[in-house]
Amino acid sequence: MKHVVKALAVSGLAVCAAQGAQARDLTIAGWGGNYQDAQRESYYTPFAESKGMAFTETTYLGGLAEVKAMADTGNVTWDLVTVEGADLQLGCDEGLFEVISWDDIPTQDELNPNAINECGAGNVVIGNGYAYNSETFPDAPQDWADFFDTEKFPGKRAVRNLPKWNLEYALLADGVAVDDVYDVLSTSEGVDRAFAKLDMIKDDVQFWDAGSQPVEWLAAGNVVLSTAYNGRIITAKNEGQPLEFVWKNHIYSIDSWAIPTGAEHKDVAMEFIAFVSEAAPQAKFSELMPYGPTNMKTAEMLAEDIVKDLPTGKNTEDALFFSDAFWIDHSDALTERWNNWATQ
CATH class of the missing domain: 3.40.190.10 (Periplasmic binding protein-like II)
Structure with a gap:
């Protein structure tokens, strides 16, 4: 699903959390609109500030064409991308995404089992x-x-x-x-x-x-x-x-974070995935955007008037x-x- 709630005409929008000397900033591709605005506030900026680094974000339009083009040319310009389930599975099968090092995700046991994939970490639940x-x-x-x-x-x-x-x-x-x-x-x-x-x-x-x-x-x-x-x-x-x-x-379906194969900042991207898999950042996202968390401890941090409108908890008890x-x-x-x- 393309979760673009408002058109966001940004491609390659630089947001500096700190000055960095890397050849290329950590580059994150998201869905745009209010969805990406919520990701920026709850995920991108807090993570970048904690690392003392800069990041760049761009808008992803779905599918695998852009990721394939990067793989074919050897010019991988993204480090992280939010993908739908089918694209995650197909991209993983084709070697377009790195294998997730789940041993490096401390909150693995707190995640919805459907969020744990070979090449992706489920992060957002859509009803x-x-x-x-x-x-x-x-x-x-x-x-x-x-x-x-x-x-x-x-x-x-x-x-x-x-x-x-x-x-x-x-x-x-x-x-x-x-x-x-x-x-x-x-x-x-x-x-x-x-x-x-x-x-x-x-x-x-x-x-x-x-x-x-x-x-x-x-x-x-x-x-x-x-x-x-x-x-x-x-x-x-x-x-x-x-x-x-x-x-x-x-x-309900789940959007996941994936790392394009050959990403320059693969190790930092893995740290980012560990960060966004924690309950607190996911709670912030759900406060800003009414989609559900994949960390099962997140609901405990949210007010009831927010939880009642999310695909989580009792709302998913009889869901498919x-x-x-x-x-x-x-x-x-x-x-x-x-x-x-x-x-x-």
């Missing part, structure tokens, strides 16, 4: 679910069955225009248990079942592409329900918009962890079928 305008539906929808119930909750629904997440949502709405979703979706019968469920709302579906659209459409009344990232909805809610996020059976491995294996075939379905 993917759906939202509604409380002024439209004073009697709140509760689960995915409600999202697919056009009689009880009439009106347009918005979903992101791709099969990921939507096929899982459809099976959850059709009564498949959380623990069985990917087993069912791995069969042709399960895929047919998911699309059959989606057929039930197809006449009421409106597709979104940008993460800002669900907020805009719900606020304007263009749709009555929309799949969305929790951070977008909670941010809008905190700004005064009457939007609510439905936590039951949401799908997004399977990057499943989508790496099945994305092409399911995307082709989705595109045919969406355009018919």
Whole structure:
């Protein structure tokens, strides 16, 4: 997911925490926007100040093209990058990311097990679910069955225009248990079942592409329900918009820190990963940006009014962890079928 809450037109923005004499400053690539603003305040600047060094940051647009180009040319200009799960796994398989030295991460045992990967350290938990305008539906929808119930909750629904997440949502709405979703979706019968469920709302579906659209459409009344990232909805809610996020059976994913192979400051980058894996810096990030921590001790440091809006604790008790491995294996075939379905 591209978590760009506000466009941040910076590429290679230098932020000096101290004067350094290195050939190149520690260079960190992030998602931009409010997300990267929160990372800077909670991670980049405190770490740089503790090391007495300077750092440079740049905006990463997702995918592996930039990392591959660095590897192919031998000109590796990044030391750290925030990546989604699928890109982390593919990049690790292709040798594009360094192997994490987990023995050097003191808080390893405090992390969500899904945050521990061969080439990456999970750092941010993102909730993917759906939202509604409380002024439209004073009697709140509760689960995915409600999202697919056009009689009880009439009106347009918005979903992101791709099969990921939507096929899982459809099976959850059709009564498949959380623990069985990917087993069912791995069969042709399960895929047919998911699309059959989606057929039930197809006449009421409106597709979104940008993460800002669900907020805009719900606020304007263009749709009555929309799949969305929790951070977008909670941010809008905190700004005064009457939007609510439905936590039951949401799908959570994890963004990770990775070190491009051949990074000039590999050792310092590893120290950075150890720092951002601690509970206190993650608590600061979640105070600034409503995404969840991977350090399981972080929630104890946060006020309840913050925790209640994060994909952590009780909000994840009945959640589904997004399977990057499943989508790496099945994305092409399911995307082709989705595109045919969406355009018919």
